[in-house]
Amino acid sequence: MSRYILKRLISAIPVLLLVSIxxxxxxxxxxxxxxxxxxxxxxxxxxxxxxxxxxxxxxxxPARLWDWISxxxxxxxxxxxxxxxxxxxxxxxxxxxxxxLAGLSIAFATVMGVSLGILAAVFHRSWxxxxxxxxxxxxxxxxxxxxxxxxxxxxxxxxxxxxPGGFVSxxxxxxxxxxxxxxxxxxxxxxxxxxxxxxxxxxxxxQLGQDYVRTAQAKGLAGRQVIGKHALKxxxxxxxxxxxxxxxLTMAGAIVVESVFSLNGxxxxxxxGIMRRDYPVLQGGLVVIAFSFVFINxxxxxxxxxxxxxxxxD
Amino acid sequence: xTDLSTAAPQTRRIRLSLAGAHWPLLIGGVIFGLIVLAAALxxxxxxxxxxxxxxxxxxxxxxxxxxxxxxxxxRDVMTRVLYGGHVSLLIGLAVVVIAALLGVLxxxxxxxxxxxxxxxxxxxxxxxxFPTLLMAIALAAVLGPGVMNVVLALGVAYAPRxxxxxxxxxxxxxxxxFVEAARASGxxxxxxxxxxxxxxxxxxxxxxxTFIFADAVLAEAALSFIGIGPPPPAPTWGNIIAxxxxxxxxxxxxxxxPGLAIFLTxxxxxxxxxxxxxxxxxxxKKVS
Numbered sequence: 001m002s003r004y005i006l007k008r009l010i011s012a013i014p015v016l017l018l019v020s021i022x023x024x025x026x027x028x029x030x031x032x033x034x035x036x037x038x039x040x041x042x043x044x045x046x047x048x049x050x051x052x053x054x055x056x057x058x059x060x061x062p063a064r065l066w067d068w069i070s071x072x073x074x075x076x077x078x079x080x081x082x083x084x085x086x087x088x089x090x091x092x093x094x095x096x097x098x099x100x101l102a103g104l105s106i107a108f109a110t111v112m113g114v115s116l117g118i119l120a121a122v123f124h125r126s127w128x129x130x131x132x133x134x135x136x137x138x139x140x141x142x143x144x145x146x147x148x149x150x151x152x153x154x155x156x157x158x159x160x161x162x163x164p165g166g167f168v169s170x171x172x173x174x175x176x177x178x179x180x181x182x183x184x185x186x187x188x189x190x191x192x193x194x195x196x197x198x199x200x201x202x203x204x205x206x207q208l209g210q211d212y213v214r215t216a217q218a219k220g221l222a223g224r225q226v227i228g229k230h231a232l233k234x235x236x237x238x239x240x241x242x243x244x245x246x247x248x249l250t251m252a253g254a255i256v257v258e259s260v261f262s263l264n265g266x267x268x269x270x271x272x273g274i275m276r277r278d279y280p281v282l283q284g285g286l287v288v289i290a291f292s293f294v295f296i297n298x299x300x301x302x303x304x305x306x307x308x309x310x311x312x313x314d
Numbered sequence: 315x316t317d318l319s320t321a322a323p324q325t326r327r328i329r330l331s332l333a334g335a336h337w338p339l340l341i342g343g344v345i346f347g348l349i350v351l352a353a354a355l356x357x358x359x360x361x362x363x364x365x366x367x368x369x370x371x372x373x374x375x376x377x378x379x380x381x382x383x384x385x386x387x388x389r390d391v392m393t394r395v396l397y398g399g400h401v402s403l404l405i406g407l408a409v410v411v412i413a414a415l416l417g418v419l420x421x422x423x424x425x426x427x428x429x430x431x432x433x434x435x436x437x438x439x440x441x442x443x444f445p446t447l448l449m450a451i452a453l454a455a456v457l458g459p460g461v462m463n464v465v466l467a468l469g470v471a472y473a474p475r476x477x478x479x480x481x482x483x484x485x486x487x488x489x490x491x492f493v494e495a496a497r498a499s500g501x502x503x504x505x506x507x508x509x510x511x512x513x514x515x516x517x518x519x520x521x522x523x524t525f526i527f528a529d530a531v532l533a534e535a536a537l538s539f540i541g542i543g544p545p546p547p548a549p550t551w552g553n554i555i556a557x558x559x560x561x562x563x564x565x566x567x568x569x570x571x572p573g574l575a576i577f578l579t580x581x582x583x584x585x586x587x588x589x590x591x592x593x594x595x596x597x598x599k600k601v602s
Contacts, residue, residue, distance in 0.1 A: 248448075
């Protein structure tokens, strides 16, 4: 097991390397003189030159790429002249907000999505199936930022149940934190919920048609046990894969949803980075999100072999 | 004669499987068709222009004269939604075309040339490690706002997904005997790829294109909403919502109608994709 984990960790290194290079290349597409853009319009030539040398832009690209990669290996994501601090500091400061949002939204999407999917599969071709799948289809089709605005209009302005935006630290007030997160998490989780429930339904239908399910039913096992202990357990591996994949959807969606609810998370940091042409922040944020995606999928892979002893990859 | 008798049941089977899946296909097709028609005929459906302002008519709620109300400049929201649909749908279509061309080309190369397979697919892995929307946001942010940049950013971002599907199909088909026969009779690699491998991968690609269209409409709207899409005053569904957001509490209609338009478009495309998948892939039909 530990050998397998080690092997998977090592195999992630080339992907991480490629991801870092991709982020580097994207930033090279900036048209014109990045140093002049960052320095602003009324900067002196000396200031521009200073930023240029600090960012290493006066060096040839292989040297810059090497600096970037070796910096990453030490946890150095670069320096933002606009924020006047290391990019990693700025990101770490914003991380609790984004992690709260992403965590709660994935939790909601998983619980709701898996339940809807199971209901739809068990009551196949009934009105329950039709209703559940309509909800799921609407979930994947609704633009999340618009859904969030509608939510604010109904539940904050109309009913006054939740604040229309802003983040409350859980250290400050746990209930305040939860209330401030309900609407954003639902908004962000809706699409994921739809995907997970559509997928859960098809995997469960496949399992429910298998011989072992018929055997379990034939020997008189209660319906709940057949579904929960037999079919769902076997359906869990593909479902977990999809949850891992939707993590990327969640992180990208967070940029938009944080903007709707004025949450100062990683997404909003990157968005401000875009507006202020703070390219180091954008590059750092990109790499953090892509790295976390790679690691989540690694975790999913490792989870497989733990869930299903038959899965051995060596 | 024998040809005819074997061909007949085949066509019947295809028709049957289409009939079995006709529900989502039909509803999705009709709704999407109506939306495309409305967007295409937009200029004829409304006497106003999308950028015609009328300071006397600011923030009017929905009425007979302005079915979707008016915005902060007194512009007719329905006119803007119709014209915005034009832009949003064309962007979606262009994204699909670029993603499909790139994806088919890259996927076919990876599937057909074993030496290229690993390097190409690792690059695709790296591309896919960035969430599609995030990749598009980064590219659009770096390239600067503009319709072409949004199209390019989204097209490139969706290409790996298509490439993966084409590669999988090419890998299977390339092993089959008729490909070997074609190669033995002297067909070039280009000919084999173009006339044998790509056509066989087309069904899943068409299904995928429908879903990418749906995704691209959502993504374009999101890009416009956060301010890095096609710049105003030209309307897109996303930037009308971004505009209306400031007046959400007092003039909700500015936000509601373009959002509904996006929702219906994406919903109909998803239905269409589901229906096409069921019709084209009988194996999936058994499950759903």
